[in-house]
Amino acid sequence: MVKAVRIHQVGGAEVMQLEDLPLEAPGPGMVTVRNQAIGLNYIDTYHRSGLYPLPLPTGIGMEAAGVVEAVGEGADFAPGDRVAYCSAGFGAYAEAINLPASRLVPLPEGVSAEVAAAVMLKGQTVEYLLHRTANLQAGDRCLFHAAAGGVGLLFGQWARALGIETIGTAGSAAKIELALANGFDQVVNYSDDDVQEQILACTGGEKFSVVYDGVGRATFKLSLDLLRPRGLLVSFGNASGAPEPFDLQELSVRGSLYVTRPTLLSYTATTEELRASAAAVFDRVLDGTLQVTINQRYSLDQVVQAHRDIESRQTTGSSLIVPA
Numbered sequence: 001m002v003k004a005v006r007i008h009q010v011g012g013a014e015v016m017q018l019e020d021l022p023l024e025a026p027g028p029g030m031v032t033v034r035n036q037a038i039g040l041n042y043i044d045t046y047h048r049s050g051l052y053p054l055p056l057p058t059g060i061g062m063e064a065a066g067v068v069e070a071v072g073e074g075a076d077f078a079p080g081d082r083v084a085y086c087s088a089g090f091g092a093y094a095e096a097i098n099l100p101a102s103r104l105v106p107l108p109e110g111v112s113a114e115v116a117a118a119v120m121l122k123g124q125t126v127e128y129l130l131h132r133t134a135n136l137q138a139g140d141r142c143l144f145h146a147a148a149g150g151v152g153l154l155f156g157q158w159a160r161a162l163g164i165e166t167i168g169t170a171g172s173a174a175k176i177e178l179a180l181a182n183g184f185d186q187v188v189n190y191s192d193d194d195v196q197e198q199i200l201a202c203t204g205g206e207k208f209s210v211v212y213d214g215v216g217r218a219t220f221k222l223s224l225d226l227l228r229p230r231g232l233l234v235s236f237g238n239a240s241g242a243p244e245p246f247d248l249q250e251l252s253v254r255g256s257l258y259v260t261r262p263t264l265l266s267y268t269a270t271t272e273e274l275r276a277s278a279a280a281v282f283d284r285v286l287d288g289t290l291q292v293t294i295n296q297r298y299s300l301d302q303v304v305q306a307h308r309d310i311e312s313r314q315t316t317g318s319s320l321i322v323p324a
């Protein structure tokens with residue numbers, strides 16, 4: 001038996017329950033991973049709330065790192081191997097889990113399970129946002145919302161290393177300081193009424209060729225308004241709720257804008273893409289580009305509080321759930 005967090009209905013944080021579940025021996029191509037550290041991600045709240053529907057009942061959580069405990073037929077791992085995963089299925093909030101070997105990534109020496117679980121999903125997101133969604137180059141400039149969050153701090157650090165100028169937004173003075181300390185060139189409080197003017201003051205009035213928006217409903221129109229003609233809005237999340245449906249004419253009147261709604265899964269769909277993206281992240285950890293900031297830790301029986309904290313904007317950087 002293993003302790004695992006499950007939901008039987010969607011709703012608020014309180015629908016999550018810690019249960020004792022049987023864990024079968026892994027089938028062909030599958031591996032049992034004993035989780036040492038579990039990553040908390042905003043997407044977990046969408047699965048729990050029903051914004052991204054999953055068949056019920058279901059486990060919750062997408063990311064963890066740990067040690068291979070048992071190996072099914074044909075799975076290319078051995079007991080004792082250190083591994084991490086973030087897009088292998090649902091149910092990472094657990095002491096142990098069975099997963100397809102093809103969605104696991106071997107952990108390089110020098111990267112601890114805690115760091116891996118704090119950086120893999122968010123770091124892979126930064127990798128594809130910077131290199132593959134927009135392919136920004138040194139000297140380019142972009143706007144990034146929620147700069148002090150888990151994805152945000154890693155984005156600031158990685159973009160700084162690439163020589164990309166970053167303007168960020170955040171919801172408090174303390175978060176602005178944190179984002180500035182993690183690579184952002186300038187950061188504005190988007191709770192202020194004159195946020196658009198403040199952002200434009202950072203650039204001498206120039207609009208952006210790329211805006212990264214993981215906040216969603218609250219910032220969507222601001223993001224469109226801050227793009228120059230033929231600019232790209234990367235709408236990659238819904239922390240404030242999903243953006244309202246909109247008229248394509250909105251793109252035309254602002255000058256032939258582009259909008260993309262990317263997902264990590266479609267940028268790491270094959271095992272090769274998954275492992276190349278993970279290797280890029282771990283290389284950046286090992287060369288010191290990414291200093292992974294773990295600012296919140298919870299036990300498995302504190303997951304309700306963990307979701308309440310991330311949804312009420314109490315967290316900064318990465319958060320971990322550590323099994324006892």
Ligand code: NDP
Nearest residue numbers: 042146149150151170171214236237238239240263264313
């Ligand atoms: P964060 O740690 O960034 O937490 C979300 C942040 O959003 C909060 O800290 C808060 O910062 C900001 N925010 C603004 N408005 C609200 C609101 N009304 N309620 C709650 N938070 C709000 O989370 P993650 O790093 O895990 O993820 C960041 C975003 O990226 C999420 O939208 C997530 O879904 C998305 N994502 C998308 C991926 C993809 O491939 N499409 C992959 C990974 C993440 P502040 O107080 O400064 O406003």
